[in-house]
Amino acid sequence: MASVVSSLNSFPERMPRVAGMLGALISESQFDFWAREFGSITAWRRVFARVQSLRMEGAETLSIALRPNRNFQSAEPGQHVNVSVEIDGRLCTRSYSLSRPAEGGCVSISVRREPGGLVSNHIHDHLRVGDVLELSQPYGELAEGLAGASAQLFLAAGSGITAIYNLIAEQARRGDALRGELWYWEKQVERFCFTEELDALCQTHPQFSVRRFCNAGDSSSLYSTGRLSPEVAAPLCERYPNARVFACGGSAFVGAARELFSDVAGGFYAEAFSPPQRLDEAVAEERFFEVSLTRSGQTITVSSQQSLLDALEEAGHQPPHGCRMGICNSCSCGQRSGESQNQLNGEQLRGAGSVRLCVSRANSNIELDI
Amino acid sequence: MSVVSQGKSRALSPEELTAFGEAVDALQKRAIADVGERDARYIRRLIRVQQYMEVVGRGLLFIGVFPPAWILGTVLLGVAKILENMEIGHNVMHGQYDFMNEPALRGATYEWDIVGTSDNWRESHNYKHHSYTNIKGLDDDVGYGLLRLFPEQRWHFSYLFQSVFAVLLALLFQWGVAIQELQLGKVAKGRKSWPQLKEELRPLWKKTRRQLLKDYVFFPLLAGPFFLTVFSGNLVANLIRNLWTFMIIFCGHFTADAEVFERSVLDNESRAEWYLRQLRGSSNLSGGKLFHILSGNLSHQIEHHMFPTVPAHRYEEMSVELRAICQKFGQHYNTGSLPRQFGQVVWRILRHSLPSAAPRPRPLVQ
Ligand SMILES: Cc1cc2nc3c(=O)[nH]c(=O)nc-3n(C[C@H](O)[C@H](O)[C@H](O)COP(=O)(O)OP(=O)(O)OC[C@H]3O[C@@H](n4cnc5c(N)ncnc54)[C@H](O)[C@@H]3O)c2cc1C
Ligand code: FES
Numbered sequence: 157m158a159s160v161v162s163s164l165n166s167f168p169e170r171m172p173r174v175a176g177m178l179g180a181l182i183s184e185s186q187f188d189f190w191a192r193e194f195g196s197i198t199a200w201r202r203v204f205a206r207v208q209s210l211r212m213e214g215a216e217t218l219s220i221a222l223r224p225n226r227n228f229q230s231a232e233p234g235q236h237v238n239v240s241v242e243i244d245g246r247l248c249t250r251s252y253s254l255s256r257p258a259e260g261g262c263v264s265i266s267v268r269r270e271p272g273g274l275v276s277n278h279i280h281d282h283l284r285v286g287d288v289l290e291l292s293q294p295y296g297e298l299a300e301g302l303a304g305a306s307a308q309l310f311l312a313a314g315s316g317i318t319a320i321y322n323l324i325a326e327q328a329r330r331g332d333a334l335r336g337e338l339w340y341w342e343k344q345v346e347r348f349c350f351t352e353e354l355d356a357l358c359q360t361h362p363q364f365s366v367r368r369f370c371n372a373g374d375s376s377s378l379y380s381t382g383r384l385s386p387e388v389a390a391p392l393c394e395r396y397p398n399a400r401v402f403a404c405g406g407s408a409f410v411g412a413a414r415e416l417f418s419d420v421a422g423g424f425y426a427e428a429f430s431p432p433q434r435l436d437e438a439v440a441e442e443r444f445f446e447v448s449l450t451r452s453g454q455t456i457t458v459s460s461q462q463s464l465l466d467a468l469e470e471a472g473h474q475p476p477h478g479c480r481m482g483i484c485n486s487c488s489c490g491q492r493s494g495e496s497q498n499q500l501n502g503e504q505l506r507g508a509g510s511v512r513l514c515v516s517r518a519n520s521n522i523e524l525d526i
Numbered sequence: 527m528s529v530v531s532q533g534k535s536r537a538l539s540p541e542e543l544t545a546f547g548e549a550v551d552a553l554q555k556r557a558i559a560d561v562g563e564r565d566a567r568y569i570r571r572l573i574r575v576q577q578y579m580e581v582v583g584r585g586l587l588f589i590g591v592f593p594p595a596w597i598l599g600t601v602l603l604g605v606a607k608i609l610e611n612m613e614i615g616h617n618v619m620h621g622q623y624d625f626m627n628e629p630a631l632r633g634a635t636y637e638w639d640i641v642g643t644s645d646n647w648r649e650s651h652n653y654k655h656h657s658y659t660n661i662k663g664l665d666d667d668v669g670y671g672l673l674r675l676f677p678e679q680r681w682h683f684s685y686l687f688q689s690v691f692a693v694l695l696a697l698l699f700q701w702g703v704a705i706q707e708l709q710l711g712k713v714a715k716g717r718k719s720w721p722q723l724k725e726e727l728r729p730l731w732k733k734t735r736r737q738l739l740k741d742y743v744f745f746p747l748l749a750g751p752f753f754l755t756v757f758s759g760n761l762v763a764n765l766i767r768n769l770w771t772f773m774i775i776f777c778g779h780f781t782a783d784a785e786v787f788e789r790s791v792l793d794n795e796s797r798a799e800w801y802l803r804q805l806r807g808s809s810n811l812s813g814g815k816l817f818h819i820l821s822g823n824l825s826h827q828i829e830h831h832m833f834p835t836v837p838a839h840r841y842e843e844m845s846v847e848l849r850a851i852c853q854k855f856g857q858h859y860n861t862g863s864l865p866r867q868f869g870q871v872v873w874r875i876l877r878h879s880l881p882s883a884a885p886r887p888r889p890l891v892q
Contacts, residue, residue, distance in 0.1 A: 180744050182738070183637070185630040189577055202629070240627075245566030247627040485621035485835070486653050488634035501558045509627040510634055 609847025612822025
């Protein structure tokens with residue numbers, strides 16, 4: 157996951173004079189507090205967004221139009237934001253792609269229900285118009301592939317359609333002529349999203365077509381069957397020898413796409429959305445993970461049986477620390493992504509938050525602010 | 527085991543010690559497992575009250591030429607500063623609200639509204655004081671390098687004047703906290719270089735300047751012709767907070783029954799022994815809910831020292847079980863009213879300004 161870019165649009169950068177004077181009297185968090193007391197989502201630096209409208213897309217996906225405050229930078233097509241919602245007193249953060257094209261100062265995300273998932277179900281069940289969420293700045297490099305004249309081949313599986321739809325729809329909104337195909341897989345027919353919109357685009361852009369794949373039940377002619385395989389891919393490669401290929405979906409899907417299309421002439425651009433792996437508590441076997449250090453730009457390998465503090469020190473780092481027993485909080489450090497687990501209380505930290513290095517272990521690859 | 531101590535608690539057998547440690551651990555685990563929504567709501571509500579108090583307090587000072595407004599404004603501002611400093615700042619910096627993942631309440635980055643920097647505090651308080659509670663020579667809070675509060679500290683004639691130092695420290699408490707980590711004593715003795723001191727002074731000066739300008743220049747200037755009423759109100763509010771924090775904090779470890787320890791306690795100290803040392807080195811203050819909040823729940827110093835990362839508003843309910851555990855294991859649970867405990871602190875300051883002999887140490891563990 158790309159790291160969150162620091163805000164270039166923040167209030168102090170937009171109005172340095174006013175911010176300078178205010179900043180001498182109150183702190184950033186006081187500013188944010190009072191803005192919220194007066195019903196505004198204005199903030200010093202953070203990006204808050206108000207839910208403007210909600211609509212279902214297909215059976216299990218909820219699209220949320222969000223109006224962010226002015227700290228939010230404009231997004232490129234196909235980018236993602238980290239969305240934080242409060243659940244049981246905790247801010248929980250997950251990544252979602254921008255989906256419907258930006259309109260009137262609003263951006264949209266589309267969240268699919270993940271069975272047993274914490275954030276996606278909370279959003280489906282509890283989010284209401286007028287609620288406030290926190291966003292990161294947009295990130296992601298899929299738009300790099302948009303520069304060029306060759307045909308575009310879009311491959312989407314499941315909720316991967318969100319970023320892919322955004323790439324397509326934003327180009328159409330800009331007035332670009334679409335040329336190429338979208339191949340879109342869903343496990344069930346009811347789950348297809350943006351159906352009307354995509355069909356309308358096919359009408360207005362005669363060189364663009366959509367092919368929907370579904371391997372379950374209904375064998376109507378509307379849907380093709382089959383998985384992403386060499387047999388399916390070969391004719392496509394022939395038809396569009398210079399195509400630029402865009403793929404989004406779970407990591408298995410993206411991996412398969414990469415294998416098949418990575419050497420097509422136009423370039424391969426992909427993003428995997430897999431939910432992170434979990435380490436069952438009972439599984440005590442040693443596993444190894446990568447820890448990327450955002451400040452020093454290094455990556456180190458750590459064992460699941462080692463505290464992050466020990467591992468960092470072994471790798472020659474000297475993170476600040478004190479008691480080494482989870483009391484003093486001196487070693488607490490920002491985690492950007494991944495999952496770590498506090499061994500003292502068993503609590504798992506998913507995504508962004510702060511970890512006490514001396515008593516925490518990695519449960520997945522993680523990114524730390526060191 | 528070389529743990530020695532005097533006092534009202536009996537020495538525990540190794541088996542008892544283990545059982546004691548397990549009981550305390552279980553209490554902590556249960557509290558941590560329950561942390562969530564309720565704690566987030568609590569701290570948010572408190573911050574809200576604190577913010578409104580500060581704004582109303584500062585607002586009233588603008589019309590402070592009218593004496594009742596000045597008095598009320600000053601008191602409200604003083605209380606707001608106390609809340610920010612203690613129940614919010616101190617506890618947030620212990621990481622008690624890290625579970626919320628809220629950037630504004632992250633222990634490692636929170637910056638509190640006093641002249642000292644949070645980074646210095648995290649070092650001298652969170653690390654040294656909490657890990658080495660009441661260990662002579664390691665916990666700088668034992669007398670703050672200025673006072674002799676225990677007979678175990680070596681006497682020197684300068685301690686004769688320590689009551690004067692103590693009054694000054696009380697009046698200027700936030701400044702004492704601010705410079706504690708600079709360890710000026712070391713510089714005087716040549717154990718720390720001037721360039722290093724200069725390096726350490728830089729962030730402190732930046733923070734101090736901000737705080738001074740805010741309370742004594744910018745807010746008074748905003749009031750225009752009423753510069754002086756705002757200036758004096760801010761000064762008195764800071765003074766109120768200094769006296770209050772001094773009083774509460776001194777009651778936490780320097781009452782008659784609070785014990786100090788030798789460095790040797792650290793040799794192979796187990797978690798259970800660590801708990802025991804926290805218990806014996808700390809003392810509580812009894813009082814109502816409001817009093818506990820105003821003290822930042824440091825009125826539950828014992829619980830705070832045993833469970834520094836548990837949200838402090840839970841200490842009251844945890845204390846019920848902890849007291850029962852202490853009783854079961856014959857350990858003194860040191861608590862009393864503010865006048866009683868503070869009286870003992872004052873007595874210590876007076877008594878140990880004169881030479882005094884340490885009682886014969888007794889083992890903490892058999
Ligand atoms: C760049 C990027 C873009 C993304 N874009 C989108 C998008 O546009 N739309 C979208 O819907 N999603 C998107 N995702 C996925 C999204 O970020 C979340 O991963 C997804 O919504 C699931 O989150 P959750 O909190 O609901 O599930 P989680 O609580 O994270 O659970 C994930 C899975 O793990 C299982 N699980 C949970 N707890 C346990 C446990 N203790 N033991 C075993 N299994 C467990 C759950 O059953 C679930 O299947 C994107 C991801 C990335 C990285
Ligand atoms: S070093 Fe103390 S909490 Fe980690």
